[in-house]
Structures are given as structure tokens and as C-alpha cells.
Amino acid sequence: MxxxxxxxxxxxxxxxxxxxxxxxxxxxxxxxxxxxxxxxxxxxxxxxxxxxxxxxxxxxxxxxxxxxxxxxxxxxxxxxxxxxxxxxxxxxxxxxxxxxxxxxxxxxxxxxxxxxxxxxxxxxxxxxxxxxxxxxxxxxxxxxxxxxxxxxxxxxxxxxxxxxxxxxxxxxxxxxxxxxxxxxxxxxxxxxxxxxxxxxxxxxxxxxxxxxxxxxxxxxxxxPILVGTDGTDKMSKSLGNYIGVLDAPEEMFGKTMSIPDAAMPEWFRLASGLPHAEREDVVARLASGELPPNEAKRLLGRSIAVRFHGDGSGTAAEAHFDTLFRAKEVPDDIPSISATQLPVNEDGRIFLPGMLVEHMGLASGNEARRMITQGSVKIDGEVLDASTLEMDPAQLTGVVLQVGKRRFLRIEAGA
RNA sequence: GGAGGUGUGCCCGAGUGGCUAAAGGGGGCGGGCUGUAAACCCGCUGGCUAUGCCUACGAUGGUUCGAAUCCAUCCGCCUCCA
Missing domain, CATH: 3.40.50.620 (HUPs)
Incomplete structure (x- = not known):
């Protein structure tokens, strides 16, 4: 050897x-x-x-x-x-x-x-x-x-x-x-x-x-210890401020966009995976003001996605991000279920909190009620009335349900 | 072994018999603004198909119409002494 x-x-x-x-x-x-x-x-x-x-x-x-x-x-x-x-x-x-x-x-x-x-x-x-x-x-x-x-x-x-x-x-x-x-x-x-x-x-x-x-x-x-996405504490799973190597590229990009500006130089150096000379150049241009922070952060996000998911994943992740948060459009690749899978009560109606917990990953019925009350549940882009707890299956068929900014569910007609 | 202190919700921390699902802060979540950054503003923050019910203040048992709060025992942690 x-x-x-x-x-x-x-x-x-x-x-x-x-x-x-x-x-x-x-x-x-x-x-x-x-x-x-x-x-x-x-x-x-x-x-x-x-x-x-x-x-x-x-x-x-x-x-x-x-x-x-x-x-x-x-x-x-x-x-x-x-x-x-x-x-x-x-x-x-x-x-x-x-x-x-x-x-x-x-x-x-x-x-x-x-x-x-x-x-x-x-x-x-x-x-x-x-x-x-x-x-x-x-x-x-x-x-x-x-x-x-x-x-x-x-x-x-x-x-x-x-x-x-x-x-x-x-x-x-x-x-x-x-x-x-x-x-x-x-x-x-x-x-x-x-x-x-x-x-x-x-x-x-x-x-x-x-x-x-x-x-x-x-x-x-x-x-050095890398700070987490919050920019203050050490990155760790228990603090929830981490980007996992197994995360999807969109997740990596999105989480990177949420880091504080001040953490960028450190992240470029320690996490971007860019070659030594290149990352130092970026850090210098960022410090001089030649490179705007938003652009730098996007570059960082793309680099991280590429580091773990290969060429092309960075720009794709960025496009996904822009669809979601800039254009506020519904992304293409959202989970979907068939209307027939919706849980129905004795009256043939759908109890919304239960449905949100079951299909959209909310922690509890109370949390779901909170989301509804606070106007963060949307149906086809329309904010759901805060007092709505039940709906007819027909009203939900063929719509896109959204909770908060990033949780989507398409409900398909048909079997 | 002796003396003393302490244990509250994700975290810190108030609360010494009913008005306590429990002040206040942090964190988190949702909304606004924005570059899903920071800062700032508003709201929410145990569970349950729910004008009520259940669970929760280290554990168990007790006193009481009623206990996070009083009593007993136990457990964990800390301090000083040996």
C-alpha cells in the first residue's frame, strides 16, 4: 500500500x-x-x-x-x-x-x-x-x-x-x-x-x-463546531436545528435559506463542500458587499444540495423553493390521497381535526383546531372559516388542502 | 453516618388549601412584514368529535367537601460536617 x-x-x-x-x-x-x-x-x-x-x-x-x-x-x-x-x-x-x-x-x-x-x-x-x-x-x-x-x-x-x-x-x-x-x-x-x-x-x-x-x-x-440553522447553538438533532445527510435536496435548500446571515461565512467554510479557494472567494465577496446576502445564501443552499445529491439537485431544489415561497404556488410533487380514504363519521361528514391529524401529520386534534382557528388551513388557496370543524366529502374532493406554508395534501376524486 | 437544602408543564421559573391546565420568561408553532435571514408586530402553545370530561406539579399512601400547596414513607440531586 x-x-x-x-x-x-x-x-x-x-x-x-x-x-x-x-x-x-x-x-x-x-x-x-x-x-x-x-x-x-x-x-x-x-x-x-x-x-x-x-x-x-x-x-x-x-x-x-x-x-x-x-x-x-x-x-x-x-x-x-x-x-x-x-x-x-x-x-x-x-x-x-x-x-x-x-x-x-x-x-x-x-x-x-x-x-x-x-x-x-x-x-x-x-x-x-x-x-x-x-x-x-x-x-x-x-x-x-x-x-x-x-x-x-x-x-x-x-x-x-x-x-x-x-x-x-x-x-x-x-x-x-x-x-x-x-x-x-x-x-x-x-x-x-x-x-x-x-x-x-x-x-x-x-x-x-x-x-x-x-x-x-x-x-x-x-x-470548529458548526452552528445549527438557528445560527446560535451547535447543530444537533435534539435541538432540531440540523440538516441531515439523508434529507431531501429541497429540505437542505430550504433549511439553508433559514439560517441567519451572520452564519453564512462559517457555513461556506465548513458545510458547503466547495473547494477551499472557491469558498474563500465567496466569503470575501460577501464581506465586501459585492455578493448580496440573498444570492450568497442561495449559492450555499445549492452547494449543500449538490454535495449530497449530485449535480442538478441544487437548481432543482431552488426552483422548488421559489415555487413554494416566492410564487406561493402549490408544488407539483405533493402527497395525495383518494377521497375514498377520508375518514367519515356516522353522519357521512368529515371531522376536520381528526382528518388533519391522520393525513397531514399534525400532532393532535387540539393542534389541528388551533390551526383552523388561526386561519392557517387553506382549501384551494382559500382560508378556511375559523369555525369549521366538519365538512362534506364532496366539498373536499378534488381540492388541495394546505396547512401552514409547507404542508400540502391533494385529495383526488375517484377510487 | 450527621445536619441542612431541593425536585413544578419542552426548558428556566412563580405559586404554601378552593378564583390553578397552573403567573412570567425562553423555546416552539401560526399569521403579518421580508430575502422562509435578522429586527419588529399580533395570536397560540396538555389531551379528548368538547359549553363538558380526562391527565398533569419526583413516587406512593394519607388528611380534607376540596391538595402543586398539609402529613407520612420512599426515590433523585446538591451543600456542609465526618
């Missing part, structure tokens, strides 16, 4: 681009030079927790970086933290995490790898579960590991320190996390470890541990 780096010297700036931290200073350059000298690819570690099964753009920042290393000829070692997931990474958590079950972990890991394949070159990816070595540890091994750090050292960690100060609980188990995570680097002989900036402490722990196990210390590279 030889290196096929065409121009190793030139790959350094690109590989370090966007990184929040690259430690120690100059470490990456040395690693790259040494790899070339030895004629072997570097082993690039990325540890992931199989606690959530949906990969979103936030995860893609670091996955994308890993892919860049692969493209430069190096080996990706993707560690599924099946064992560490039992402990729970305390990063960014205000409370202790509940432990999750083995089946959940397995299922999450499987979907994670499937989705990661959209970013990574899986032929060049070594997927490992850390239960492989952590599960095999004896009590003696554990003693040896935990004796390498101290309580004071662990309490230096910002999130522990904050929680400790705020009188919140910190379990002994959680304090084990950085050590176990760091041990992964020992187990797989990592040369470089990637992570988000929230992982800095963890990845440095790996760097600290390796020499005491007689291995050269890894270089660490942390990537």
Missing part, C-alpha cells in the same frame, strides 16, 4: 485548512514528512459515539476533513465507541447521560457507517469498535490506565469544572470517559486524531497517554 500523494508539500495547507487547533505546533507537518519518508500512510483516528443515528452537517465537518486525509493517501480509522457509549461523553452535557442498550448501539453504529459512507471512502476506512480492546481489559489494566491521570487534571476540564461549580452531579463513570477514549489511540496506533473543538480535552488525553504506553504521541487536529 503505497502513498499516492502527488505533491505532499502542497497538501499541508489544505489539510490544515479550517482547523481550530493543530497541536503540537508543526506536528502535522512533521507527521506528513515522516509518512512520506517511511512510505507509509498515516493512521487518522476519528472516534464517534453511536448514540445518535442521524448524521448531519455538523458531523460532516470532521468527516469531511477525514475524507481529505484519505484523498491525500492516508488511512482513516473510524472508531465506533460502542464501549465508551456506555459511559457517555460528558462533553457539552449539563447532566449525566443515561446509558443506552447494546441493541441500540449496534443499530446506531450500522446506520452511522451507512451514512458516513456518503462522505468517506469506505475502501480506505478501517472501522473498529472500541469494545474490542476496552471490553478485554482486566481490572489490573484499568488500574494501570486510571493511575495515569489525576482528579485535579480531570477537573481542569471545562465542562466538569462548570458542572462541579454549579453543584451538578458528575459520576465516576463519566470521569473515566476521557481515559477510555484516549486509550483508543494507544490501541490503534493513531498518528493523527481528528475531532470537534469540544473534543480537545479528549484527544489531548490520547496524546498524553500514548508515550506512557511506549508509543509516539499522536498529533491532534480539532475542527
Amino acid at each position: 503505497g502513498l499516492d500523494m502527488t505533491e505532499p508539500a502542497a497538501s499541508l495547507p489544505a489539510l490544515a485548512a479550517n482547523a481550530a487547533d493543530a497541536l503540537p505546533a508543526g506536528g502535522l507537518a512533521k507527521q506528513l514528512a515522516k509518512a512520506e519518508e517511511d512510505g507509509r500512510p498515516l493512521r487518522i483516528k476519528l472516534g464517534v459515539d453511536p448514540t445518535s443515528s442521524d448524521i448531519h452537517l455538523g458531523h460532516c465537518v470532521v468527516l469531511g476533513k477525514l475524507r481529505e486525509f484519505q484523498d491525500a493517501g492516508h488511512t482513516a480509522v473510524l472508531i465506533i465507541g460502542d464501549y465508551t457509549a456506555r459511559v457517555g461523553d460528558p462533553s457539552q452535557r449539563s447532566k449525566s447521560r443515561p446509558m443506552i442498550t447494546g441493541e441500540e448501539i449496534d443499530a446506531n453504529a450500522k446506520t452511522y457507517v451507512e451514512q458516513a459512507a456518503r462522505i468517506l471512502d469506505m475502501d480506505r476506512t478501517e472501522v473498529r469498535f472500541n469494545g474490542e480492546w476496552l471490553g478485554a481489559m482486566s481490572m489490573d489494566d484499568l488500574f494501570a490506565l486510571v493511575s495515569r491521570s489525576t482528579v485535579a487534571r480531570l477537573l481542569e476540564r471545562d465542562d466538569f469544572a462548570k458542572r462541579y461549580k454549579a453543584n451538578e452531579s458528575i459520576t465516576m463513570l463519566e470521569m473515566l470517559y476521557p481515559l477510555l477514549q484516549g486509550y483508543d489511540s494507544v490501541a490503534i496506533d493513531a498518528d493523527v486524531e481528528l475531532g470537534g473543538t469540544d473534543q480537545l480535552y479528549n484527544v489531548l488525553m490520547g496524546r498524553d497517554l500514548m508515550p506512557s504506553y511506549g508509543k509516539p504521541a499522536q498529533t491532534v487536529l480539532t475542527m
Whole structure:
């Protein structure tokens, strides 16, 4: 397995681009030079927790970086933290995490790898579960590991320190996390470890541990955390401010349009998937006022759609968006049901709240009543009278029902 | 082991016997304006074919005509002391 780096010297700036931290200073350059000298690819570690099964753009920042290393000829070692997931990474958590079950972990890991394949070159990816070595540890091994750090050292960690100060609980188990995570680097002989900036402490722990196990210390590279579509909080599934890699192109475009202007430069850099030079050019023109914000955001939306759905998907998604929100027209590809599927009560009439819950995804009858009362239900573009709770099937046949701005349902005549 | 504190709706947080589906804020949703950005304005924000009924204030049991509010036990979390 030889290196096929065409121009190793030139790959350094690109590989370090966007990184929040690259430690120690100059470490990456040395690693790259040494790899070339030895004629072997570097082993690039990325540890992931199989606690959530949906990969979103936030995860893609670091996955994308890993892919860049692969493209430069190096080996990706993707560690599924099946064992560490039992402990729970305390990063960014205000409370202790509940432990999750083995089946959940397995299922999450499987979907994670499937989705990661959209970013990574899986032929060049070594997927490992850390239960492989952590599960095999004896009590003696554990003693040896935990004796390498101290309580004071662990309490230096910002999130522990904050929680400790705020009188919140910190379990002994959680304090084990950085050590176990760091041990992964020992187990797989990592040369470089990637992570988000929230992982800095963890990845440095790996760097600290390796020499005491007689291995050269890894270089660490942390990537900035992408803000979500709200522009303030870290992108996460639980906050609902995310764009998933499996989202439809229209969703990707639409969600991108909703981000605050201030988040655009960051998104261009970390999420657009555009080449380094191009995205920097866009950011510069946006800052100078040469590129209007709306146009920039549209470009961003198209780029993201294209990144995951290929050429053409961007302009198609944009057209869909314009139909919906600019022209306020009904899009072509809306779901439809047959009038015969409508639920009918004893009087042969349709109870609207129930129907909206059943066919248009509203959370409850009360929510549906609220929508009707607030005038956000339209039939063929006409706002439904606020007091209407029942309708005859004939009135609903062959119409387009709309709730809010983006939920549509066509009711077809015929069987 | 001892002493004390605390637990409210998605989150924060008021509420110490009926007027409490529970103030206020945040978030979210809907509408207006717009570039589905921001800012701003208005409304809504437990469930139920519903002038009422059900569920809900850590858990269980009790006192009372009536409990988030009083009592008992238990559980979680925190602080100080050992």
C-alpha cells in the first residue's frame, strides 16, 4: 500500500485548512514528512459515539476533513465507541447521560457507517469498535490506565469544572470517559486524531497517554463546531436545528435559506463542500458587499444540495423553493390521497381535526383546531372559516388542502 | 453516618388549601412584514368529535367537601460536617 500523494508539500495547507487547533505546533507537518519518508500512510483516528443515528452537517465537518486525509493517501480509522457509549461523553452535557442498550448501539453504529459512507471512502476506512480492546481489559489494566491521570487534571476540564461549580452531579463513570477514549489511540496506533473543538480535552488525553504506553504521541487536529440553522447553538438533532445527510435536496435548500446571515461565512467554510479557494472567494465577496446576502445564501443552499445529491439537485431544489415561497404556488410533487380514504363519521361528514391529524401529520386534534382557528388551513388557496370543524366529502374532493406554508395534501376524486 | 437544602408543564421559573391546565420568561408553532435571514408586530402553545370530561406539579399512601400547596414513607440531586 503505497502513498499516492502527488505533491505532499502542497497538501499541508489544505489539510490544515479550517482547523481550530493543530497541536503540537508543526506536528502535522512533521507527521506528513515522516509518512512520506517511511512510505507509509498515516493512521487518522476519528472516534464517534453511536448514540445518535442521524448524521448531519455538523458531523460532516470532521468527516469531511477525514475524507481529505484519505484523498491525500492516508488511512482513516473510524472508531465506533460502542464501549465508551456506555459511559457517555460528558462533553457539552449539563447532566449525566443515561446509558443506552447494546441493541441500540449496534443499530446506531450500522446506520452511522451507512451514512458516513456518503462522505468517506469506505475502501480506505478501517472501522473498529472500541469494545474490542476496552471490553478485554482486566481490572489490573484499568488500574494501570486510571493511575495515569489525576482528579485535579480531570477537573481542569471545562465542562466538569462548570458542572462541579454549579453543584451538578458528575459520576465516576463519566470521569473515566476521557481515559477510555484516549486509550483508543494507544490501541490503534493513531498518528493523527481528528475531532470537534469540544473534543480537545479528549484527544489531548490520547496524546498524553500514548508515550506512557511506549508509543509516539499522536498529533491532534480539532475542527470548529458548526452552528445549527438557528445560527446560535451547535447543530444537533435534539435541538432540531440540523440538516441531515439523508434529507431531501429541497429540505437542505430550504433549511439553508433559514439560517441567519451572520452564519453564512462559517457555513461556506465548513458545510458547503466547495473547494477551499472557491469558498474563500465567496466569503470575501460577501464581506465586501459585492455578493448580496440573498444570492450568497442561495449559492450555499445549492452547494449543500449538490454535495449530497449530485449535480442538478441544487437548481432543482431552488426552483422548488421559489415555487413554494416566492410564487406561493402549490408544488407539483405533493402527497395525495383518494377521497375514498377520508375518514367519515356516522353522519357521512368529515371531522376536520381528526382528518388533519391522520393525513397531514399534525400532532393532535387540539393542534389541528388551533390551526383552523388561526386561519392557517387553506382549501384551494382559500382560508378556511375559523369555525369549521366538519365538512362534506364532496366539498373536499378534488381540492388541495394546505396547512401552514409547507404542508400540502391533494385529495383526488375517484377510487 | 450527621445536619441542612431541593425536585413544578419542552426548558428556566412563580405559586404554601378552593378564583390553578397552573403567573412570567425562553423555546416552539401560526399569521403579518421580508430575502422562509435578522429586527419588529399580533395570536397560540396538555389531551379528548368538547359549553363538558380526562391527565398533569419526583413516587406512593394519607388528611380534607376540596391538595402543586398539609402529613407520612420512599426515590433523585446538591451543600456542609465526618
